[in-house]
Amino acid sequence: MNFARVREKIAFILLGATMLIIVLPILLIIWYIVSNGAGAVTWEFITQPPRNGMKQGGIMPAIVGTIILITGTMAFSLPLGILSAIYLVEYAKDNFFTRLIKLSIVNLSGIPSIVYGLFGFTLFVVYCKFGASILAGALTLAIMSLPVIITATKEALEAVPQSFREISLSLGATKWQTIRNCVLPYAIPGILTGTVLSLSRAAGETAPILFTVAAFYLPRLPHSLFDQVMAMPYHLYVISTQVPNMPLKLSFATGFVLIMVVFLMNLVSIVLRAHFRKKKQW
Amino acid sequence: MVNVNPQVIIQTINLNCFYGRMQALTNLNIEVYKNEILGIIGPANSGKTTFLRALNRLNYLNPTYSQKGAVIFDNQNADDIPDDMLRKRIGIIFALPQTLPTSIFQNVAYGPKVHGIKKKSELQGIVESALKKAYLWDEVKDRLDMPAPRLSGGQQQRLCIARTLAVEPEVILYDEPCSGLDPISTAKVEDAMGELKSDYTQILVTNNTKQAARVSDRTAFFLMGEMVEIGLTNTIFTTPQDKRTDDYVTGRFG
Numbered sequence A: 001m002n003f004a005r006v007r008e009k010i011a012f013i014l015l016g017a018t019m020l021i022i023v024l025p026i027l028l029i030i031w032y033i034v035s036n037g038a039g040a041v042t043w044e045f046i047t048q049p050p051r052n053g054m055k056q057g058g059i060m061p062a063i064v065g066t067i068i069l070i071t072g073t074m075a076f077s078l079p080l081g082i083l084s085a086i087y088l089v090e091y092a093k094d095n096f097f098t099r100l101i102k103l104s105i106v107n108l109s110g111i112p113s114i115v116y117g118l119f120g121f122t123l124f125v126v127y128c129k130f131g132a133s134i135l136a137g138a139l140t141l142a143i144m145s146l147p148v149i150i151t152a153t154k155e156a157l158e159a160v161p162q163s164f165r166e167i168s169l170s171l172g173a174t175k176w177q178t179i180r181n182c183v184l185p186y187a188i189p190g191i192l193t194g195t196v197l198s199l200s201r202a203a204g205e206t207a208p209i210l211f212t213v214a215a216f217y218l219p220r221l222p223h224s225l226f227d228q229v230m231a232m233p234y235h236l237y238v239i240s241t242q243v244p245n246m247p248l249k250l251s252f253a254t255g256f257v258l259i260m261v262v263f264l265m266n267l268v269s270i271v272l273r274a275h276f277r278k279k280k281q282w
Numbered sequence B: 001m002v003n004v005n006p007q008v009i010i011q012t013i014n015l016n017c018f019y020g021r022m023q024a025l026t027n028l029n030i031e032v033y034k035n036e037i038l039g040i041i042g043p044a045n046s047g048k049t050t051f052l053r054a055l056n057r058l059n060y061l062n063p064t065y066s067q068k069g070a071v072i073f074d075n076q077n078a079d080d081i082p083d084d085m086l087r088k089r090i091g092i093i094f095a096l097p098q099t100l101p102t103s104i105f106q107n108v109a110y111g112p113k114v115h116g117i118k119k120k121s122e123l124q125g126i127v128e129s130a131l132k133k134a135y136l137w138d139e140v141k142d143r144l145d146m147p148a149p150r151l152s153g154g155q156q157q158r159l160c161i162a163r164t165l166a167v168e169p170e171v172i173l174y175d176e177p178c179s180g181l182d183p184i185s186t187a188k189v190e191d192a193m194g195e196l197k198s199d200y201t202q203i204l205v206t207n208n209t210k211q212a213a214r215v216s217d218r219t220a221f222f223l224m225g226e227m228v229e230i231g232l233t234n235t236i237f238t239t240p241q242d243k244r245t246d247d248y249v250t251g252r253f254g
């Protein structure tokens, strides 16, 4: 008997089983939502506002609201997150203060989203007098996604070999030219992955938008950043818990559309990643 | 061969280098002459790399590094020259061939590009002449778009030389440029250095004493962070002043 071979087989089966345990629930959830909700996703569902106590019509304002919120979140958190990560990795001196900041960022990503919601409400809605608005909601979501974006960007930057920086600097490039030409291009795939992960989470969160932007029922589309909007996660929460005799398939259909939006975002990031890999000229 | 009235291009005055508390170079006073090839020999950890990287301030990339004393370059204190300007004028070739993961062309064009040259035709001219000077042109002229990391080690090292030449430095530092190369590639790199003599000042750190004997005009012997001796290569290898130098070049060193 060849023990090494047997052990190899056992390891293989164990790893395969672990894989299945992880993937199976995800597949089940998706199958459950798709099989219950896909039938109700019609053209009307995604292009019409809700009617008749939200029991009929579609969820167009919630889809638009969620997309606006993600875009707004991205507009704030992407530049801020990427620039702070660049500062932390490339410029900050390694001292007590820097280490404290890095530790805080890691800890911030563990804070429950409802706390971000209350923080955003206090700061943006009340103190800054933005009221419940797209601006307040997007800022709150942005602050919530920042820790993950910063951490992902930081790791992507740190993964770029030090030799690339040395080559560039030794040829007389300035620090910024070096970052711009020899570091960022190689970090972009990692940055994209982290960013999309974080934005996907923001897209599906209810707690942070609860007090800062989400409207219970608002069929018309917003006119400015200071308007409220409906949003899919909150709408899903409302129709599943607050509206009596709600047809179940509408809840599932809403969940289905939300998943599709997140899926589309991931698809875009995959395409972008492939594009940047190609540009690398390996 | 050596200038009768040599012109000093680089000079260090009581240069002391530290990594944290660890002293890597002690009271170094050395003069480098224009257009010479200065060989630096010495056992591991004698401070050869530290010396080279002190000249173009690359040591400062290490946050624990500090130095005392002065490096004078072209009659100016190197501390007063902005890092990017200084490094444009003093290029370096690292021990292991370090290519960027882009094409051969992009590797060589990188320097000129960051220094503001944008015209494609102008870049092409610079890349071609740099590759020719580094003895690489004939081997790569038909595949400039190939990823540079796919070249052989020796070709990559000559690509690094071409990349440095493309920014037109005045001084080229080599840190054991042939340590990973076979004898034929080594000979090609040495040939390139010989060709470059008329236009550049070159400092060659090498673990291979024979190489220093072959290519350098003058040779300096470093030991434990100090320069033991410097002189004409011939003198250092035949009639050195210091016994430690003699032991080292004759291979009797511990």
Ligand SMILES: Nc1ncnc2c1ncn2[C@@H]1O[C@H](COP(=O)(O)OP(=O)(O)OP(=O)(O)O)[C@@H](O)[C@H]1O
Binding pocket: B019, B022, B023, B024, B042, B043, B044, B045, B046, B047, B048, B049, B050, B051, B062, B207
């Ligand atoms: N980044 C660093 N951090 C701490 N100490 C260092 C660092 N680089 C070099 N040293 C120390 O400085 C001393 C001189 O090192 P250096 O690399 O200049 O020697 P070298 O002569 O180039 O050696 P080798 O022939 O092995 O390349 C050594 O004792 C080394 O341990």
Ligand SMILES: [Mg+2]
Binding pocket: B048, B049, B050, B175
């Ligand atoms: Mg060395």
